[in-house]
Amino acid sequence: MDIDLILRVYPFFLKAALVTIQLSVLTVALGLLCGSLGAAARLSRSWGLRLIGATYVSVIRGTPALIQLFILYFGGPQIGIQLDAFEAGVIGLGVNIGAYMTETIRGAIVAVDKGQTEAARTLGLSRSETMRKVILPQAARLMIRPLGVNINAQIKGTALVAAISVVELTYTAQRYIGSTYKPFEMFLLAGAIYMVIIHVTGLGVSWLDRRARIT
């Protein structure tokens, strides 16, 4: 193990980690937005919206995220979409994780007991009032853990943008492997940083989950 090398290069890894964190935050935020819209579409009364929601989920989950990213970044200019690599990474991966989050959010909403809807409707609440005041507050608690799983996957998933040369953790590790021929050390360094990001996020998710359970 080449400790000297690790000590020499770790500042570059930390800088790259900031990009990974930025990517994670932005893609998760966009994913939550897409997931909420997707779930709303999939649970809509309009068959047109349901079809759109189902197609979104099926196409995105049926094809590799890497290809989706390539279509957006390399193919985008052909249809008038000019994005730099970071923007393409955020949009491509955000829309991708959004399809998985659509299913998570939908699952949590469907999992709320049917009696809750009946009770609210019996009191005279409309469909949307029932959803807002009765179902969503309960579904929100149910979805914290599974969304945490999605977020955990997405943090690791940000590594894909290395393939379009965004200088984040995995790209940095790859470059240093190429220049130093020390794959093991570079893996451990980048891996340790990923572990810290993932475990800190995991603690946050558990904290939210516990808090939601108490009330």
Place this chain on the structure above:
Amino acid sequence: MTEKPFIDIRHAAKSYGALEVLKDISLQVQKGQIVAIIGPSGSGKSTLLRAINDLDPLTSGEVWLEDMLVNKPLSPRQYERHINQMRQQIGMVFQHFNLFPHLTVRGNITLAPKMLKKLSDAEANALAERQLAHVGMLDRIDYYPSQLSGGQKQRVAIARALAMEPKVMLFDEVTSALDPELVEEVNLAMKKLAEEHMTMIIVTHEMGFAQDVCDRVLFMDQGVVVEEGPPEVIFRAPKHERTRNFLRKHLQGNAQ
């Protein structure tokens, strides 16, 4: 008929494909009357009850509350507004309470009055306190449903329905999911309501309660009303063999 019926169910029928759950049932209930519906499981009694506020829509037939048609054929959008109006006037209590677990007792009771009747916080709180006092649950106003016993939950559910000041109350086997020692407190709350002349339709397995509290008893089996009449006739001198069989089994079961 001297009086115009308060609730008028006309030729109610419901089927799932080839399975007929309700077969041409008509039922009139006068204002202030208390009607018990008894019968074996699968007889259609809950389905009939849930058709009154259109929770389980009928395949054909009409449900009237005073001079308003509950299951009016309307466009989906108009119907949504109409049925929400109607349901505010028809209270319902369920077997499994269906309290909202994310809200306190207070929140459960004030939710609909605040949203639909636009009551202020102060008005809604006063209403909640009044209704809870009525069912003897005022001291639990800031508890969450998970902190209550089954009997307490059901009393809160009754208070929640009453807070909308409904014209009629529907009870769907409200004591079936309770431990035996908790049944009485819920029955008491319902008796109190009966003494105040609330119009009530009660689907129940409690023959004793039906006998004590109700003005009329309907015995349903296989989607039809087999027999109906005052409780003393139905329980003492039923005319039909099916009613006799059912009561024999049930009264034995209760005696154990």
Place this chain on the structure above:
Amino acid sequence: MGLDFTVLPAFFALLLVGAGWTIAITVAAAILSFFGGIFLAVIALYGPAVLRYPFRLFAWLFMGTPLLLQLFLIYFGLIQIGIDLPAFVAGVIGLGLHFAVYNSDIIQAGILAVDRGQYEGARTLGLSRVQTIARIVVPQAVRSVIPPIGNNMIALLKDSALVSVIGVTELTLTAQLAISRTFRPFEFYLAAAACYYLINLVLEAGLRHIERRIQMAR
């Protein structure tokens, strides 16, 4: 620049070969990850401490880091210690190990869920500890966790695109080859996506079939 899908047919054969390699690498890695997952699960639960803890550390490390990073480690790491494997083999090992760790997690839960009575029943018949684990507990556990393992196989198919980065000439890389000659990324990546989607549909149908078969055998 616009779109022009008429460039696709000329490269049809190339993409087909790529798709074939994608299927090959997916199947090979799936087999490795399945048996690797069972092996890891048994070691993690029943192995001697000297094996158990390093294996758990390995699993923890592999579940917390990106697959792409692991592929770089394995590809370049093997070269560094003097093992120059073809990219395909490195890809299979990388994908296989990655998903073996995830499968192992699922299988461990399955093993723990097998009724204790099954274990005791087998021991009472005179089976040894190893026999009981191998013949009674693990087969039941694996059967009960086929659906989530199936989901991992679907994820594996899509993640196989990543091995293009270490130079395995599968579907994604053949699309890139075609693009380098035609400069039409949109058309060829879209065509590749369609191929993945089709393979995915077939895989899902196959998994559903297997699940039904196993459901009947339970």
